[in-house]
Amino acid sequence: MGAVLMVEGTSQGAGTSLVCAALCRYFRQAGYSVAPFGAKMLVKNMWAQDFGFLGWEQFLQAEAACLNPTVNLHPVFLLQKNHSYDLYWQGKIVAQVTWHEFQHAFAPKTLALAREALEALRRSYDLVIVDGGGNPGENKLLQQEIITLDIKEKLKAPTLLVADIEWGGMFASVMGTFALLAEAEKAHIGGIIVNRFRGRQENLLPGLEMLEELVQKPVLGVLGYYHQVPLATAPAQLAAHKEREAAYQLLSSALQEQVDLSFVMQLLT
């Protein structure tokens, strides 16, 4: 069975999707067969395939992993409408639900479908990289991101925490996240990746060392701001295939330059 690497963020939009795409390309280039898996329930944009729809992010992550999207990459998700959600199972819309209805009537089947799909991927690939959304503390408390919670509980998957530093408050968001987790849950977090840093790393380093002391986890690297990458835009502005390829290469290089990937590798073995 393939290994599973979970990626969660300090908040929604912290950059887990982009980090997952970067990891997909990096591990593919390193010679592994890799599949992305969308565990994040809420989707803003989706993308049509012959089997139906999947989330926009998973479409790009599949490209980064050099594979054709299949229904298993994103077996269930909710597309937000004005006051309700469209529930998609295996690429097809099955119901229009409120959050309450989803949690009470549709959650068990959703979990079953997600588990089956993830198992299928693990049988076919060396590594599955899970886009888990964020924030893990709030998700647990509110029982949101039920697929992510389920994977963490059942598989004890090693987890990377993506911490968004763009508008500041990164140290607090990491500190608060750890404060909300139980010891067993903290144990699965392998390390922290700081995302969207614009500035001089030398100014940040003393703070990162303090943070490592405070939460007893390593900061595995600091990524810059990749606003030019198509993952940052909506599908309407889909860049040409050549540009997308260049973007995945850029992300993979950035990951290799900035992040302690040998440590990530150790987490998986």
Added chain:
Amino acid sequence: MERFPKKQAAVIMIQGTASHVGKSMIATAFCRIFTRHGYRTAPFKSWNMSVNTYLTADGGEIGVGQGQQAEAARIKATVEMNPLLIKPVAPGQVQVIVRGRPYKSVDTAVYAKEKQHDFYLQVIAESLARLCWEYEIVVIEGAGSPAEINLQEQDVANMQTAHLAKAPVLLVGDFSRNGALAGTLGTYLLLPPKDRALLGGFLFNKFDGEEAKLQLLAKVLTAETKLPVLGAIPYLKDLTLAEEDVAKEKALRGEEVAEKKADSGRQYDLLADAVEKALEMPQIYHLMGLAGPRKESGPWVQS
């Protein structure tokens, strides 16, 4: 040097878990709310980094936020309301503006390392003292997050200003991105005890209306910090105030200016109505050492 001003005005400070959580907007609303309640109110932001500036009547340059907040408070903006303005002028270069006047231009790396801390604190203390003499309430806005552990000594804008003013602090978290609890709790945990002692409570901004979610997060936050959540402000998309453009405004004819002013006056009232409704105002007055409104409260804008 009068390091600790003799306090005349009541003060309240708005800090945030990060930039862009809505501190400025909330401080603007507070200025209008207290003004409507019959208090002579002034805004204050000790240190500001911004390219958007506002020209005061005497030709000084301050952050656009304080200019708007002064408008919301129905007073003329003065340079004391934002005595330190750091304005990026070119890549890697900032202009330091002290009390509205250019003080110097320096390399950002130089600015980050220079030791002018005492001078800056003195400027802040003097400006604050003046506002506290002139007004009955001073609404203070912080900058960024007060818990940047790599910058805690340099950060004059947040807790150092709060200590100078002896201001109770409300910490604002962004509810919309599933990180408000981690952000507020983490900020609390990273603050040293003397700073924590100034915290009066939390506010959530960009609240999506999910009451059950709010109750659960507030319960955990209060249990962990022993501090109350004093309100959740909904998304106020329609109430975004026009970016103040001084040059454009000068080009307008007199009646157009008057029209624009009247319109932004209504915007401030709408904003104040929405924020006042969302907050526990009696508790906020209590933190400030005041009994409550001097006049009957709104809503000022009838829908």
